[in-house]
Amino acid sequence: xxxxxxxxxxxxxxxxxxxxxxxxxxxxxxxxxxxxxxxxxxxxxxxxxxxxxxxxxxxxxxxxxxxxxxxxxxxxxxxxxxxxxxxxxxxxxxxxxxxxxxxxxxxxx
Amino acid sequence: xxxxxxxxxxxxxxxxxxxxxxxxxxxxxxxxxxxxxxxxxxxxxxxxxxxxxxxxxxxxxxxxxxxxxxxxxxxxxxxxxxxxxxxxxxxxxxxxxxxxxxxxxxxxx
DNA sequence: ACAGGTATTTGACAGATGTCTAATACCTCG
DNA sequence: CGAGGTATTAGACATCTGTCAAATACCTGT
Numbered sequence: 540x541x542x543x544x545x546x547x548x549x550x551x552x553x554x555x556x557x558x559x560x561x562x563x564x565x566x567x568x569x570x571x572x573x574x575x576x577x578x579x580x581x582x583x584x585x586x587x588x589x590x591x592x593x594x595x596x597x598x599x600x601x602x603x604x605x606x607x608x609x610x611x612x613x614x615x616x617x618x619x620x621x622x623x624x625x626x627x628x629x630x631x632x633x634x635x636x637x638x639x640x641x642x643x644x645x646x647x648x
Numbered sequence: 649x650x651x652x653x654x655x656x657x658x659x660x661x662x663x664x665x666x667x668x669x670x671x672x673x674x675x676x677x678x679x680x681x682x683x684x685x686x687x688x689x690x691x692x693x694x695x696x697x698x699x700x701x702x703x704x705x706x707x708x709x710x711x712x713x714x715x716x717x718x719x720x721x722x723x724x725x726x727x728x729x730x731x732x733x734x735x736x737x738x739x740x741x742x743x744x745x746x747x748x749x750x751x752x753x754x755x756x757x
Numbered sequence: 758a759c760a761g762g763t764a765t766t767t768g769a770c771a772g773a774t775g776t777c778t779a780a781t782a783c784c785t786c787g
Numbered sequence: 788c789g790a791g792g793t794a795t796t797a798g799a800c801a802t803c804t805g806t807c808a809a810a811t812a813c814c815t816g817t
Contacts, residue, residue: 545702566679593654
């Protein structure tokens with residue numbers, strides 16, 4: 540018998556290849572335990588912000604490593620930074636998470 | 649001047665370290681363009697299911713590679729599989745995406 | 758039982774990722 | 788300006804991830 544498997548399929552109407560890469564990039568920015576804890580902790584603060592030197596002991600990693608994680612979050616629009624004096628304060632960008640979950644639901648629900 | 653930086657911080661009340669790892673794992677399962685397209689395509693089907701041999705040409709990857717991605721999705725509860733005859737059919741687990749976005753919102757909103 | 762189609766596992770490999778230390782940059786206060 | 792605290796960058800390294808080809812397993816019809 541010859542092969543009987545499915546005919547050549549067309550891509551989903553929900554999600555183009557380009558959109559898939561863009562959404563995957565944003566999800567990757569969140570898909571790390573350290574970064575989730577950083578975001579979560581910043582949101583917990585009264586002020587809505589936290590500086591690097593406060594975050595490093597929190598997650599028990601070196602400051603350069605935390606700086607690296609914050610950079611990745613910032614590059615994907617999840618946090619913003621502001622220098623005030625010696626410190627750099629990070630805030631969670633409002634709606635950033637909401638936009639990601641909305642895009643995910645559009646693609647996968 | 650002595651150091652003036654933040655006092656020892658306590659972890660977020662929103663997200664324990666263990667929960668952060670668990671959520672990160674599920675997000676990682678979704679945070680790949682190929683896997684997003686697979687899920688999206690399966691949901692697009694009338695039948696709600698698709699087999700490996702149909703998915704491989706769709707994303708232009710080899711069957712072993714697609715099988716690997718499907719395994720990762722299954723391991724994280726995002727899809728289920730069922731063998732029927734020669735083929736294995738994959739379905740998206742209902743609410744799986746919703747649970748992830750809910751956990752994410754709980755941690756980060 | 759065997760032939761042929763479908764699926765997964767295994768093993769190998771390149772590239773991405775997370776972490777650290779050391780070096781550099783940034784900022785404030787004597 | 789110089790000392791000292793804070794932050795980031797650069798470079799190195801181990802691990803994880805995505806991919807493929809080859810081998811194996813699974814299933815059906817003859």
